[in-house]
Amino acid sequence: MHFGVDYYPEHWPEDRWAEDIRLMKQANFNIVRLAEFAWTKMEPVENEYHFEWLDKIISLFEESNIKVVLCTPTATPPKWLMDKYPDIYPIDEYGHVRGYGSRRHYCFNNETYKEYTKKIVKAMANHYKNNKTVVTWQLDNEFGCHNTVRCYCDDCEKAFQKYLENKYETIENLNEKLGMAFWSQTYYSFESVIIPRHTVCDYKEGKMLAHNPGLWLDYCRFASQSVDDYAALQIEVLRENGVTVPITHNFMAKFYDIDYNKHAKLYDFVSWDCYPNIVHGPFDDIMEVSFQHDMMRGYKNRKFWIMEMSSGPGGWNFMGRAPDPAQLRLWTYQAVAHGADGILYFRWRPCLFGTEQYWHGILDHDGIGRDRYKIIKQVGAEFKTLESIIDRTENVSEVCMIRSFDNVWSHDYQWHSQGFDYNQILSYMHIALSKLNINCDVTDFSHDLSKYKLVIIPAYNISTAENAEMLRKYVKNGGNALITFRSGNRDEYNKINGLTIPGYFRELAGIDVINYDALGKDMIKIKGVTGDSLAAVWADIIDQKDCEVLAAYDDCFYKNSPCITKNSVGKGTVYYMGCHTDVDTYQKVLKVITENIQTTKLVDKAVEGVETVYREYGDKKALFVLNYNDYNVSINILVPVKKTVHLEAFGVTVIY
Ligand code: GAL
16 A cells, blocks of 8 residues: 655755655655646756756655655646747637646647656656655646646647548538538538637637537547547557556546546556545535546546645635644545545645645644644554455445546536536435445446446436446346436447437336426426425436336426336346436335345444445455544444444544
8 A cells, every 4th residue: 555645855955854754654645746837847957957956855864764646747847938939838618828827838739848848857867767665657647637638739739620521531521420501501511621619609608518519529629638648658668668567547535527437548547636625514425525536546446546645724825724633534534435446645744835834734834734634644553454355355336327528528518407516416415325335436338247236327418329238237147227318329439320319218217208408597396205305407208118117307397207117127127217316215126126135234223424335355255434523433344244344533544
């Protein structure tokens, strides 16, 4: 297990370094991350490299047997470079330059920047390839942070045109596949195709709404691919110049501009930056963090690292609330429970200058470690005793949820009904499962579904006949699926496919959606397995044919028509849910479904504010029990042993 911190030696006098390392060692740290913003320190003027300071700090870490994650510094292109080549700056959708003064001020498709990237990465690779203390490389920092994936410069437009030409081959084909006949948008050559930017139809915070949805989706894919290509270029330089250790990148939570399912394939493992700074926040909010952990594990279906874990109050211009030190321990265990086997806290000590003076770390501004330091040190000691559980056992879930970035982007552009939010639908269902003490993987259609008892497919609109076929085989052999509203009705070009809803999934669900009602902000009554509850955002009006009805509308002109149905297919079952609702109601629905299909019970009875995460490897079984309440609780667990577990406020235990 890797346990450590993000450290910025370039911000502190050298005579402090030894003391910092002494304190890190005492805190049981075995790894630090260095240099992700240190380009000017390494190359203050063009072609003049200075690695002495970095060599020195790395050798001090080596003496203390603390390993290093070394970063390429490309998130902060130096001023000398920007002054020489100002066309590196990204351009926004209004044509404005996004200029100097913060970070990430570069376009992923700028050829000059790619050349300079290669130079600095090559210099670092050559210098550190044989350094045994450097055990991992991180590329850049948070690709896409500050809304930087989508750029609107001429280089991007040209690259987009090339991308389209490779994909569609002829302009006639593009016009036809994307439906450019609408509003006479027909293009006469690939050079005439635009990046979807500012038009007369913009409204609301510059959101662009009138472009062809297919062109928009292609642009989202292209922009995401541009990040992949830029990352691949860095990896190639590292590998060609002798770097053999694993390479990763720090992903972001609730960030959807890069197709992380694809992007993750570039790396040896995924890491991400986790800031659950919620003090006494509602349980649902902290379960949203668990959802993010499961998503990150799902990108490669393997363990991941937290490259930046919250270690204190955060803030740039103002600060957030101070976490209870016990919560720092809890959040760390939460990450580990969901599959993190590397934890690095952000950051060691808050800076005395610069934008993030208010972003706190483990130490305080005065360099003294107080309660936060003490608790993190304690966690480090505990992890030593848990090492075999953390390293050897894997998360085992009986339920999985399918999600795709094409759907993220398609729903984001045409969101069907006021208040429709794809990510919210998924997260509500995931939170509902957490509250039922049911663990859930998050993945895509490329993974093996046969190991799951239930596969949930929420709002899977951009879909294919192959998706439906894969699901059919899975269900016929005894699997169970839950499909929801807004599924099955768009093709890969973001066009409505014209099939009777739910399109590709119609036969499986065994229903026809004969009408629908975009509820917007209104809510309408429903009854059945949901109890007396409310549908929100959307209502599919269903002809259930031979299906069993589990819930129906109790309102409007479609009163008594079904909203949740159940259909038997081969040895399995397909449930269809035609409306959105709140977490409590999802919980009721999922309780009925999971009882029907007999998922394993981890606890005797759920306790509000307590999460359980199950792991196993061979005969070894472990249950992480996490109390997010600011009061003591007891819970009767059934796995791996029958036992009553007592937890303090924000307490955690691992039973194995
Ligand atoms: C992260 C970023 C860090 C730091 C932190 C606090 O998103 O990677 O460099 O800025 O937020 O703002």
